[in-house]
Amino acid sequence: MTPRRTAPLRVVANPRPTPLVPNAVLGMLIFIFTEAMLFAGLISAHTIARASSVVGWPPPGQPRLPFEETALNTAALLLSGVAVFAAQRLLLRNRPRAFQTLALGIALGAFFVGFQGVEWVGLIREGLTLTSSVHGAFFYLIVGIHALHAVGALAALGWAGLRLRRGLMPANSFAAVALFWYFVVGVWPVIYLRVYT
């Protein structure tokens, strides 16, 4: 009887492999993909409407969007993204410092949303409304959807900040929340350069 050849014995110490990407981050990535396509669709529609406009852009009688003033707002939002990134880096090393940096990021984000509100009031007074022209409709739709995302992300960052202060914030969950804020920050320059110019 010939001896049977058997495969070498493999002892697996950890039967549950560590995932390459935490579940929270992967879920957020999938959500961000869909949101990115939403914004891409809206900006594409805006680009086509603008290129096909017979009367010029912005249409006669409609105010020009405040490009210069919004540059300051854009800078605040970008700085906010940097602050949240710094907070994420500090999370495991220095929790109180991470909380302070996150608070700064949230404050800059809130400034961005507040400034947008003031800008909208001014534009409505000048006659740019959702129904005044295609220009107005696209402006309020795209910038409004972005503002909704910003408010949602700020609420999530606030929640993360409170948990961070109590020492209850896992790094993975914080990464997922921060990732959403990076998306809000990252999509804004595209909107700014396409819609405001």
Add this chain to the structure above:
Amino acid sequence: MRSILASVLSGLLLLAPELARACAVCGAGADEDQSRTAYLLTTVVLSALPLAMLGGVLLWLRRQQRKGTDLFVDRTEP
């Protein structure tokens, strides 16, 4: 006489097909080249963006896997 006139007018209309617009939005702009470029550009962006995002994440995952150690602590007995 009326039917002859209608036939002549119909014939003349057939000679000017470029006036017909089949699409409600195509060529609606003053500058058709600009409109065409916008359609082309947005088609490219909307087609490439999902592939780029997916490709980027897969590339990042691959890099993470190469950087990290084995997923299983694996000891093979001799």
